[in-house]
Amino acid sequence: MSKVQLNKTIPDVEIHITGDKKVRLSDYLGKILVLYFYPKANTPGCTQEGLDFRDAIARFRRQSTVILGASRDSLKAQENFKAKQGFPFDLASDPEETLCKAFDVIKEDLTFLSTKFKRPRVSWHDPNFGIRFDDYMDAIEAVVPPNTIDFLAESSLSVLSEPHLKRLQHNGFKVMAPGIESWFDMGNKSKTGARQGEAKLQSVAEHVNMMLRYLPYVQTNFVMGLDNDEGEAPFELTKRFIDLVPAAFPAYSLLSAFGCAAPLNLEYQRRDRVLPVPYHFLNNNHAMNVKPLNYSWPEFYDHVIDLSAHSFSWRAIANRFRATTAPIPRWMNLVRAISSEGFGRLKYYRELRRRLEQDRPLRAYFERETTEIPDFFIQRLKHDLGDLWPWLPPGAIQHDPNAYLHTETARLAALPQSTAA
Helix, strand or coil: CCCCCCCCCCCEEEEEEEECCEEEEEEEEEEEEEEEEECCCCHHHHHHHHHHHCCHHHHHHHEEEEEEEECCCCHHHHHHHHHHHHCCCCECCCEEEEHHCCHHHHHHHHHHHHHHHHCCEEEEEHHHHCCHHHHHHHHHHHCCCCCCCCCEEEEHHHHHCHHHHHHHCCCEEEEEEEEEEEECEEEEECCEEEECHHHHHHHHHHHHHHHHHCCEHHHHHHHHECCCCCCCHHHHHHHHHHHCCCCCCCCCEEEECCCCCCCHHHHHHHHCCCCCCCHHHHHCCCCCCCCCCCCHHHHHHHHHHHHHHHHCCCHHHHHHHHHCCCHHHHHHHHHHCCCHHHHHHHHHHHHHHHHHCCCHHHHHHHHCCCCCCCCHHHHHHHHHHHHHHHHHCCCCCCCCCCCCHHHHHHHHHHHHHHHHH
């Protein structure tokens, strides 16, 4: 790793710390400040690091030393982490990486990985990778020798111009997973402007085929069940995309809403469209917990099954195999298609579709007529958890699907009337 530079001037950045306080680094002038960075709250290594500081806090205080931990986690995550572990010091939330950038944390991390591990794989996740593309690429080019790290990334198509793709290829990027989401949304994420339907299909297909000239593996991410989808057109267009871009692996996610990060989740809850599906199934494919706006449940799953059958037919698998030239991506596509991700999900969807007609309690649950978890889900939970199932406490698989709405309603009610208005 690079050597620490003594007496180096650092920017006086403002940071958001636990207790909902905003401070500047200059607020610590005249004190000894130990600022430590960790990748993610509540992970084993980061927890142990915090516990070590916690257990030594008396010695630090005798030296009039302040401890401050920092990561890219949200303030809420930091508050929970601090309370759960009983940390007697504050944690800083740095989702925009202002503090991390001031201390070259990304460069330090990359240097550590490239020198301590033999050809590691590093994943970059949207949205920060796309928003700060040049910053991240500059950091990689500054400290990572060529062909020492294999990079994977999620990003929107709007970032993946041909000059950017050349830069990605030069710096060891092997996998890219752009979000396409829907053929009928308008916006900059897919770099198609106001184009929708057929026009968007042609534009995106051309773009992804261009990406495959620079990257050995591309996964295209779609979301099924969005409110702007209606009828068979979204699914038929996706089937055509599969044929036009045979080398790209299609990844389908069923629309799900949980947590407080997306304002759209709040709107779904206001309209009473969110099902209390156990979190175990909210993995993008085993359950959709938002009632479709423009489809009945049987209609929706009929379309999902038809699209999945097309995407993972032996014809599509063979086309994907032939169109993919690199050996590892070629075999990876094959294995993903014939295992639980392709054939397995298709089998699961067909079983669920059958039960929507024949299993009255399950259908009532999907139609929001009852909140009692169907036996179909309970039996799958028992199977997946095995010997751990009896250890679940009462109520462990239930939750309030409208918790975000209730929290937001209570927050607004607590505000002064003029502020809330």
